[in-house]
Amino acid sequence: MDLSDEILLIIFEELDNVEMLNSLMGTNTRLDRVLRHPIFTSHLTLMKSSSNGLSHPLDDIMVDRFCSQILPQIHHNIKWLNLESLSMERVLLASDYPNLFGLGLYEINYDAALRHFSGIDIERLNVSIPTNFSSSTLVELHRNVARFGDCLYLLDGRFNQLRSFYVRICIISSHLIYPSSITDNKKELVNLKCFSLISNCGTSDYDELILLLLHRISNLEKLTLYVLLDRYTSFIDGNHFQQDIINQLPRLNKFLFNIYSFINITDLLYQPTNEDIQSTFKNFNDCKISSAVDYFPKEGNSLCHIYSHPYRLKHYHHITNNFPGGLFNYVEDISLFDERPFEHEFFIRLTKVFPLLKKLRVSNEEPQNYKNCQNSNNDNRYSSIIEYPHLTDLSLTFVHEDYVEQFLLDTKACLLNNITLQVGYECLQRVTHNFTNNATRVNCAKLTCLLISQCWRYPKLCDTYFPHVKNVFG
Template identity: 40%
Template structure:
């Protein structure tokens, strides 16, 4: 059946997808049997029609050795490693030399089976080799599926020795703000679309503003062809939040050809007894000139942590994660989001989780950080007894994490009178909230959802082997 699907999809798209996507977004190679059959029987018949290849690293060399692809213009390589890339595209010059000037669109995801330092070096080396090898590249999407900071591209304080006069679209995850500066110093002088996700900027905002004014803006002035920009960053500050005025002054006004600006900016402010703090309404009013872009803003202050948070983003939301959601979350529809984290110093009530499920219909991973007990827990029980209580459904949820959470939230998800979850859930939780939420592993209303768990990680390493019967589908407690 899988073999027939591959051929059928190719007939209508000229795109050959020779890999397997799992439900949790992990890419695997096809079996050796299918690869051998493709290489010996199918590829010799259709090679001339192949315009787009999607390959997993393990089968990459076999596919390229089978036949030539004279009309191939796009190549997607998943779980790629530096050694295999060099062997195929640098050492094997006779085999792949034509593709260096033939490939115009390239998607790369990096394999992560190395230690952190080796992985960081691999990513940097791969990026440099790719830009230097593919001389006619117009589109490059260079990223990783995982969220480790080590898997962001880092120039390690040295500008990379690369240059391209053909690259017009670049999508990349960067580790630090300076890495963005290195890539915007005229080495990609035809860039029209630049989508960058900077892992973290942890310096005073006054310094960042100076860099915007003294470095970023002049660099963007050189990039007169820039038409689309996507900016996803997290900032830490001692001064002010990033708002519409800052974006207008530093980005919108200097780029006269910019017609599409997507952004997702979360700035964290250290309060330090500041006398005047902007409200969400004041932040939102700074976007009155953004007439062609719908902007959402959300401002919260956390007195216990002495911090504030301002999250501004263009809508519709295109990222796969939405982090640090609070009770101020206004709702909406976020079909792209698969991972959500929650944090607040005020309790999350049942209605909040109902809004969450409606806003993120394809949610897979949820992390809850909140030590405040629910205020209206008894009202929930009363409403349930009176049949005015909605059971929340998370049909796609596969991972549930409680790093720092009151037992009320563990109960919220394990009690089947409150929440319905699917099978094969991975639960990460501390022992005491779990024990309390399940009434020492004897509660009837949490037994069904606990039976749906396939993986249980007790974060404080306490063994609960004697309660195996309460978690019948967890293989190892």
């Protein structure tokens, strides 16, 4: 209590505001005054989120306390509320919110939304409800949808003042559009200034669907485009962006992208190098752009990955030996694939590039070339051990056994406790010398969950070798 109000506010801003309000509001007059500050009470998330992405209500006692005691004291400060369906009605009826301009609604059904928000002016909405919902005042919308057609429905005029639209789409396919259900999918979207489209599933309908939609947004100023594309003859590159996007959108001043182009090698008109791809961005002077081009003869496939900086996603997939590097302070989930081996030095590089790495999937059936050279100098034995300070989920299913050694040998890797490992039983058995190898015993003792293909076919794992494994799944 000897601290000034300013210092207390700085401390409170670093903590969970909902927990702090619940714990401290009503303790004494001075703390109440600091806790009611607009900086601390403008944005409230009155729900809990689980690791699988689902939303859950707060405890009833906590919701009752907010509705009866806390919200009436801070209602005029609240500008944004994140709510879930079970407690939404109680919170909204607890007080008036004269300065509220944004709502995040989770696990809510259409009837509930229509009952509470019909006729209400809402400027910003982050909501997961069916598409038959309209507003003449909504200016910002965040949505997750199943199909590209759902995106078109939302842009058919029902939100005629919409200026910013952020959409994540599961499937982008012309076969799932259902044109008869769309009111107007050709009209220009003159009010839309900011558009973000993210999809983690591949599509071959980029030109027919995504480009045609972009060309309707004639006054677009900011574009974010993160997609995986199955292409036919050529990769997406700077020339394509210039001709088909930038030249078509004269007001565009900020363009963020993360594009994967996959093409069958035999269908390529020619095989550009990474330098060729980089040269197509010579006129993009406002941002740094990275690229990686790979050819996989055994698979008969090719890949070109291009992205702008800064990279804000939490995942980075399809990493190969041609990975351009950098520093990715947000990425927690990565996957590796190549038809050339990943050597020990490559994994050293990964831990430096991805300091927050939590989930790693490796797919590579080529043996390492230099695995026996690592510890030839005894003086450097410990300096070559790679630490993975945040890794909790490791998948080594489709790999040569060298990569199982790469992570289980204590001369190569230092793992956290509580690791989930996905691996083939026979490969695990060989690397651990039928669960007797002392060099892999330390890291195996750190495993808490094993996902083993067809483990029911094999003898029971040695309990003493995996003392902390609680679950084994086949």
